[in-house]
Amino acid sequence: MKTRLSKGKRFGKWTLLLALLPLLSACGFGGNGAKNAAESIDPPPSIVEQTMLQGAEADSALGDQSDVVTVYLLDANGYLAPMSLRMEGSQDVSSTTAEKAIAWMTVNKRSAEQLPPGFAAVLPEGTSAKSVVQDKDTISVDFVAPFSEIPAKQERKVIEALVWTLTELPGVDKVKLSVGGKPIRSMPASKLPVDSVLTRGFGINVESAADVELSRSMGVTLYFSAQTKDGEGYFVPVTRLINRQADPAKAALEQLISGPLPKTSLKAVLTSDLSIEKLSQLADTVDVSLKSDDWSPQSPVPAEMMEALVLTLTEATGAPQVLVAMNGDDALVDSDNKSYDHPVTRPAYANALSR
Secondary structure: OOOOOOEOOOOOOOOOOOOOOOEOOOEOOOEOOOOOOOOOOOOOOOEOOOOOOOOHHHHHHHOOHHHEEEEEEEOOOOOEEEEEEEEOOOOOOOOOHHHHHHHHHEOOHHHHOOOOOOOEOOEOOOOOEEEEEEEOOEEEEEEOOOOOOOOHHHHHHHHHHHHHHHOOOOOOOEEEEEEOOEEOOEOOOOOOEOOOOEOHHHOOOOEEOOOOOHHHEEEEEEEEEEEOOOOEEEEEEEEEEEEOOOOHHHHHHHHHHHOOOOOOOOEOOOOOOOEEEEEEEEOOEEEEEEEOOOOOOOOOEOHHHHHHHHHHHHHHHOOOEEEEEEOOEOOOEEOOOOEOOOOEEOOOOOOEEOO
């Protein structure tokens, strides 16, 4: 998942949060980005530079993709958000990408100084993995010792961060966690059950819509925007529990249009006047047609709106690309002058950071 970040702005109806690409001074690590297929919920910068890059442009800014890893960090508001980090300078070439990702996720004074202001690692200081092994689509992590001194309310965040970070790796859809060779069955403080095989169906930043029957609920993962205290923007994935529906993709888009829940720090990326005229999937492409009374032909559509659409719909369906039309017009151009007259692929990196 690749996302732009930008200085925060006041939002007009069609002027939404733009993304900023912060450049991070880091000991970075290697990795990859995009991951699809949301499921129902199961019972580091020294210099920040404004940039307006996405897709191939952001890939270029990150340089060699083998030196990039996306990890999920905790922001100042308690949300996990993806950050794509690039390693420069000396590297431990003996470590795998997954091992480097886990190291970035672990509280450490040196790495903390290189993370974006307001963001923090989620694994306790001293956390160490005895082994990290990938077998086809499954990655197994065996920790040396149990997680210690994690408040009960933070234990779920630890599991979410591990699952979503590790499933950013190429070809990985499943995660197994153990300590000393024994599977983690539950977390020590909260007693949170931990399945033997975890997927993104575990959810992230889980919240519940109003009037939801949990026994008949499903999770849809949505991408909203947030801002640092300095007004820098970034995307945050949120898994919202809603009453079960037959079409998860349509349900996700409807929830994205409805916006963040009240009393949250998240900001809407779509305007509430939007409605869905058509949404279908053919092979590897999601085809969505939207209607807006406030949009006029040949007017640019907000880039961050298009990014959020692509991120949310690819997460909901597993399809790698999305074709968007507005009021029947599929020759769309966004506010960054990017054309949407063809299917657009899900970005590879989120909130990209480099030296």
